Amino acid sequence: MDRVPQLTRNLLLTRAVEVNQSTPWASAPVLAEATVALVTSAGVHRRDDHPFVVNDASYRVIASSAEAGDLLQSHSSLGFDRTAAIADINVTVPIDRLREMVADGTIGALGPHHYSFMGAQRDVAEIRDSTSIEVAERLCDERVDIALLTPT
Amino acid sequence: VSVIARNLEARGIATVMLALVREHVVAIKPPRALYVPFPFGLAVGRPGRVEEQRAVLRRAFSLLDASSGPVLDDYPDDEHPDDEHSDGSPLQASMVHSNGPSIDLATEVTLMRRYWEEQWMPVHGRTAIGLSGVAVPRLRAVVRYLENYVEGKVAAPLDGRDDVALFVRHCVDDLRSLYTEARLASHPAEHTDDRARWLWGDTALGQFLPMLSAHMASSTDGDTRAVAYGIAR
Numbered sequence: 001m002d003r004v005p006q007l008t009r010n011l012l013l014t015r016a017v018e019v020n021q022s023t024p025w026a027s028a029p030v031l032a033e034a035t036v037a038l039v040t041s042a043g044v045h046r047r048d049d050h051p052f053v054v055n056d057a058s059y060r061v062i063a064s065s066a067e068a069g070d071l072l073q074s075h076s077s078l079g080f081d082r083t084a085a086i087a088d089i090n091v092t093v094p095i096d097r098l099r100e101m102v103a104d105g106t107i108g109a110l111g112p113h114h115y116s117f118m119g120a121q122r123d124v125a126e127i128r129d130s131t132s133i134e135v136a137e138r139l140c141d142e143r144v145d146i147a148l149l150t151p152t
Numbered sequence: 153v154s155v156i157a158r159n160l161e162a163r164g165i166a167t168v169m170l171a172l173v174r175e176h177v178v179a180i181k182p183p184r185a186l187y188v189p190f191p192f193g194l195a196v197g198r199p200g201r202v203e204e205q206r207a208v209l210r211r212a213f214s215l216l217d218a219s220s221g222p223v224l225d226d227y228p229d230d231e232h233p234d235d236e237h238s239d240g241s242p243l244q245a246s247m248v249h250s251n252g253p254s255i256d257l258a259t260e261v262t263l264m265r266r267y268w269e270e271q272w273m274p275v276h277g278r279t280a281i282g283l284s285g286v287a288v289p290r291l292r293a294v295v296r297y298l299e300n301y302v303e304g305k306v307a308a309p310l311d312g313r314d315d316v317a318l319f320v321r322h323c324v325d326d327l328r329s330l331y332t333e334a335r336l337a338s339h340p341a342e343h344t345d346d347r348a349r350w351l352w353g354d355t356a357l358g359q360f361l362p363m364l365s366a367h368m369a370s371s372t373d374g375d376t377r378a379v380a381y382g383i384a385r
Contacts, residue, residue: 012173017154020181024158028166028216039160041153051283053318054378069278074325078382080193081242081344086280086332088199097196097205106210117156124155132156136163146216147160148209149153149169149182150195 008079015122030108034145037064037111039135041119042085042092042152043075052118057126059117059135064110066095077120080152092152111144119152157182168212170195177224184215184223243348245362245384253356258295260356261327264334265291271337280329283322285311291330294323298360302367317368317376324361324383331357 028034043052045060051074052058062071068089073082084091095114101107115135117127139147154177157167161183168184171177172195177185188195188208197204208227215223253260265288273279279288286294290310297310301320309319328351335347342350352358361384368380 013175015176017176017179019179020158023181023183023222024162025183025221026161026164026166031213031216039153039156041156047282051318051322054382067278072280072282074283074322078242078244078385081191081348082193082280082328083332083336083344083347084193084199086329087336090202090205091194091196091199094196094205094209097202097209100206101209106213117153128155128159132159133163135156136160136165139160139165140163144165146213147157147165147167148212149157149160149167151153151170151172152193152195 018128029145031146032105033108035109035111035143036098036107036146036148037139037142037144038093038095038098038114038150039117039139039147040093040114040150040152041117041121042073042150043118044071044073044089044093044116046070047072054118055122056118057121057124057131059115059131061138062114062116064095064098064112064114066114068095071095075119075152077152079120092150094148094150098148111139111142113138113142115139154180154182154185157185166216168215170208170212171224174224174226181222183221184212184218186212186215186225186227188227189229190227243345243352245352245358245365248349248352248358250359251353253354253359255356257299257356257360258292261291261295261330264330265289267334267338268330272333275337276333279333281326281333284319284326285313286323286326288330291327294327298323298364302360302364315375317371317373317379320364320368321379321382324364327357331355 046062047070049060071089073085090096098110102110153169157169160167169182171185171187172192174187197208211227215225281288293310306316309316311319313319331351365380365384368376371377
């Protein structure tokens with residue numbers, strides 16, 4: 001953060017975020033026996049899915065078998081360099097790295113789907129109170145044990 | 153993603169997240185977070201650096217060994233990937249002196265398309281282009297559409313959708329992806345700041361987008377003004 005321009009830093013650090021005193025806690029199974037899914041706020045989605053719009057609280061479902069070429073990013077922010085994700089989607093959505101970790105036995109399996117939200121949200125109320133709960137329930141139905149979350 | 157992590161965890165799914173803004177994690181208290189001192193857009197590591205990305209993910213997953221939380225770990229700062237990437241946010245149009253383009257936008261797009269077809273696609277076989285729904289061979293039609301739009305001649309989007317401002321935004325994203333992929337193919341080792349200086353300083357697109365953004369910012373429609381901010385600044 002100390003390398004981010006002052007304007008961006010002020011914007012981020014003065015953003016109203018909730019302050020919590022406690023933390024929910026679920027015990028994790030052994031990674032090598034666990035089913036893992038990816039949840040990201042990178043604003044990626046299937047090529048044929050609806051792009052995200054600014055401050056979009058909805059989410060997109062991506063098959064965990066999707067390849068980089070199957071995905072598009074419709075993130076609204078100019079605050080990050082998109083070149084990196086164009087060159088290699090794994091910089092923010094590590095789909096290939098996770099498959100490799102399954103292949104080498106580090107991770108037990110991947111769930112059927114990964115889930116994607118839009119980042120750079122000014123108001124997270126709808127995500128917190130509605131759409132992320134939907135995603136949590138879907139992940140439970142899909143017997144996912146562990147979620148890896150990545151930001152942009 | 154901190155608030156999402158808390159909701160997942162509350163329903164029995166163990167979560168581990170990568171974090172780019174440490175201060176937010178300290179306040180929101182997700183169960184397990186690895187702070188990575190990397191630029192925005194690079195939470196997992198630099199493009200193509202497979203071992204670096206694996207090391208970040210291994211360290212993140214190691215937080216699952218903790219028996220109670222919240223857990224906030226810091227990835228070593230001396231490994232931050234800043235050599236060919238901007239230290240902070242990317243350079244924006246207003247930060248770059250324009251040298252003036254040597255050719256018109258439509259001709260330039262055709263030139264970029266040639267780089268893209270001959271040097272990007274054969275090597276990578278995938279593209280970030282596609283949000284506008286307009287195929288690459290028709291991107292010159294996108295240029296005409298945008299040039300007319302700036303002159304106040306608003307037509308229905310070419311993709312059959314009805315939201316003009318969003319279509320304009322997606323056209324811009326696709327043109328920028330075309331230019332980025334063409335430039336990555338022809339100048340693979342270029343620093344990200346130099347690539348931004350090229351786009352905003354040397355290309356017809358870099359001249360056109362601030363005009364388009366200013367045109368949209370003067371709109372009476374709030375959604376159009378919101379889109380303007382994401383096109384150039």
